[in-house]
């Protein structure tokens with residue numbers, strides 16, 4: 453009976469260890485904030501040991517071609533593009549040569565960082581008597597937005613909320629006054645009508661009475 457949880461635990465541990473999910477990177481960065489450029493390439497054969505080198509390339513909106521941006525090999529990263537000196541950090545797999553997460557982190561995004569990023573994995577699968585090379589490439593189109601967009605949108609929606617609340621209440625008051633006038637006018641009319649009706653009934657019943665008296 454004790455064996456079942458133990459095997460489950462072991463199974464879970466191996467599953468957790470092998471779990472690699474290729475999530476797409478976010479594509480909208482906020483200026484003057486940090487941003488993680490995600491790049492994940494899972495090994496097809498999780499059980500086969502491998503070593504990988506990750507290279508990043510960048511093509512800004514003004515550039516004609518991709519320029520080398522960053523390289524990560526032997527647990528060491530190097531920024532290759534002067535525009536990104538002191539602004540890039542490795543954010544991928546750590547303490548291993550078998551990289552599956554090749555993400556990098558931009559410390560302080562500027563509008564000039566808008567553009568296309570390409571990330572490549574050069575992976576060597578190390579089988580017992582031969583090596584197999586696989587390359588994978590991911591492309592990310594990054595858009596940089598000012599910090600205020602969200603704030604401005606929420607301010608605008610708040611103003612719209614107040615405008616609509618005040619507008620609705622004003623409309624309600626106008627409607628109430630209109631209805632009140634209409635009801636009171638209708639009330640007077642009804643009063644006059646019922647008075648006339650009362651008199652009519654009264655005179656009718658008088659006639660009836662007269663009729664009855666005549667019949668007698």
Ligand SMILES: *[C@@H]1O[C@H](CO)[C@@H](O)[C@H](O)[C@H]1NC(C)=O
Nearest residue numbers: 483484485486559560561562
């Ligand atoms: C990011 O860069 C801007 C402009 O270059 C600067 O004003 C700001 O202080 C920097 N922020 C950080 C956190 O380094």
Ligand SMILES: *[C@@H]1O[C@H](CO)[C@@H](O)[C@H](O)[C@H]1NC(C)=O
Nearest residue numbers: 512514535561562563564565
């Ligand atoms: C962005 O690029 C323009 C033109 O290349 C340059 O003049 C400007 O200083 C750059 N801005 C930043 C924050 O790097």
Ligand SMILES: *[C@@H]1O[C@H](CO)[C@@H](O)[C@H](O)[C@H]1NC(C)=O
Nearest residue numbers: 573574575584585586587588
């Ligand atoms: C992977 O990329 C490297 C460097 O660009 C190249 O030398 C190698 O031939 C490529 N391998 C495959 C299998 O495409």
